[in-house]
Amino acid sequence: MTWSVLQIVFVGVLGLFAIGLYGLLVTRNLIKIVVVLQILVKSTLIALVLAGKASGQINLSQSLVTTVIVVDTVVAVIALALAVQVQVRCGTLDLKDLSKLRG
Amino acid sequence: MTVESSIEVPGVLYFIIVINAVLSALQAIRASRLLASAFWLAGVSVWTSMILYLLGAPEVAVIELSVGAGLVTVLFAFAISIAGEATLDLPSLIPKPLTWVLFILVLLLLGWLAWPVSGANPPLTEPAYADVLWGQRSLDMWMQIAIIFAGALGVLGLLAEGKSPIRKRPQQPDQEVEP
Numbered sequence: 001m002t003w004s005v006l007q008i009v010f011v012g013v014l015g016l017f018a019i020g021l022y023g024l025l026v027t028r029n030l031i032k033i034v035v036v037l038q039i040l041v042k043s044t045l046i047a048l049v050l051a052g053k054a055s056g057q058i059n060l061s062q063s064l065v066t067t068v069i070v071v072d073t074v075v076a077v078i079a080l081a082l083a084v085q086v087q088v089r090c091g092t093l094d095l096k097d098l099s100k101l102r103g
Numbered sequence: 104m105t106v107e108s109s110i111e112v113p114g115v116l117y118f119i120i121v122i123n124a125v126l127s128a129l130q131a132i133r134a135s136r137l138l139a140s141a142f143w144l145a146g147v148s149v150w151t152s153m154i155l156y157l158l159g160a161p162e163v164a165v166i167e168l169s170v171g172a173g174l175v176t177v178l179f180a181f182a183i184s185i186a187g188e189a190t191l192d193l194p195s196l197i198p199k200p201l202t203w204v205l206f207i208l209v210l211l212l213l214g215w216l217a218w219p220v221s222g223a224n225p226p227l228t229e230p231a232y233a234d235v236l237w238g239q240r241s242l243d244m245w246m247q248i249a250i251i252f253a254g255a256l257g258v259l260g261l262l263a264e265g266k267s268p269i270r271k272r273p274q275q276p277d278q279e280v281e282p
Binding site (some may be wrong): 002003004005007008009010011012014015016017018019020021022023024025027028029031032033034035036038039042045047048049050051052053056057058059060061062065066067069070071073074076077078080081082083085087088093095096 | 112117118120121122124125128129130132139140141143144147148149151154155158159160162163166167170171174175177178182183185186187195197202204206209210213216217226228229230231232234237239240241243246247250251253254257258260263
C-alpha cells in the first residue's frame, strides 16, 4: 500500500493530537498543561493546512492558521501569567492542591 | 505559489519530519524537568513549521517558527525561572483505564472521520494569501489586534510576580494613642 503525502502528514496529526490528549488527561502541573495545550494546537495547525491542501484552498487555511497562532500565543501568555501568580500566592503548581484550597 | 511547483519533495522526507515531530512531542510530555519540556516543545514547533512549509504554506511556517519556537519558548523559560521547577512525577487524577479508553476512542473517531479527506489533492485555484487575509478575513485581523492587546496585559501579569498579594502594614509606635 502506497500512502500519499497528505496521508503521511495526517498520521502525524493524529500522533501529535494523541500525545496532546493523553498529556492533557494525565498532567497535573499547571505549566506542563500549557505545554500540552501547545502540542494540541500544533496538531490543529497542521490539520488546518492539510484540510486547505486537500480542498484546494490553502491560502484560506493559511489565514485561519495565522489567527490560530496569534490566539494560541496569547492564551499561552495569559495561562503562564496565571500559573506564575498561582505559584506566588499559593506556593504550588499542582492542580490537586489547588482544588483543595478554600477561600 | 506552492512548493511542489518548483521542487518535488520525496515522501520519505515527510515521513522523517513527521516522526521527529511526534517524538519531540513525546519527549515534551515525558521530560522530568519543565525547562526540558519547554525546549522539546520548541523542537515540535520547528518540525511543525517544516511540515507547513512542505505542504505549501510558507507564510504561516515562518510565523510558526518565529513565534512558536522563539517567543513562546522565551516566555516558558521566563515563567519557569519565576515559578521554579516542580515535581512532575505526580500520579494522574483520572484513572488510567478511563484515560486509555478516552484516548483510543477519540483517535478512532478522528481517524475514521478524517482519513478519507486526506486522499484528495485538487488543484489550487484561489486568490493570493494577502487578498484572502486582508480582503475576506479583515474582521479577523481587527480581532487579532484586540487579542494581542490582551496578550500585552498578560505579559504585565507575568512581570508582576514580585508583588506580594497581602502585605501587613507595620504598626507605627508614634501613632498609638493611649487611653
